[in-house]
Amino acid sequence: MVKHIVMWRLRDEAHGNSAEVNACIIREKLEALGGGIPGLVSIEVGIDFSRTDSSADVVLFSEFIDQAALEAYQRHPEHVALKPFIGGATSERRLVDYER
Numbered sequence: 160m161v162k163h164i165v166m167w168r169l170r171d172e173a174h175g176n177s178a179e180v181n182a183c184i185i186r187e188k189l190e191a192l193g194g195g196i197p198g199l200v201s202i203e204v205g206i207d208f209s210r211t212d213s214s215a216d217v218v219l220f221s222e223f224i225d226q227a228a229l230e231a232y233q234r235h236p237e238h239v240a241l242k243p244f245i246g247g248a249t250s251e252r253r254l255v256d257y258e259r
Contacts, residue, residue, distance in 0.1 A: 160222055161224070161256065161257070162222055162256070163219070163221045163222070163229055163254070163256050164220050164255045165218070165254040166217070166219075167215055167248075168250050169182060169217065174247060181248040182216055182217050188244065188245075189202060190204050196237065196238065198225070198231060198232065199232055200221075202222075203220045204217065
């Protein structure tokens with residue numbers, strides 16, 4: 160099983176929305192990918208409520224059957240279509256991919 164974790168810090172304002180609104184939109188769009196991409200076992204998106212200096216605003220936790228499925232997800236048209244919105248709303252991005 161491959162775990163794919165991404166954390167974003169959001170711009171205060173982007174796409175005409177506040178960071179809070181964009182966080183909700185990002186969660187909705189990412190979680191909508193569940194069940195539609197081969198090899199994607201689970202997907203969960205959390206929005207931070209602690210609001211500390213070291214916090215990210217949004218976290219994605221997803222699981223894939225193997226590295227090939229993760230690579231296919233990265234190229235999947237539904238996932239690729241989300242990148243401009245998320246990228247435009249983001250000030251910082253961190254990720255970890257690991258196998259367990």
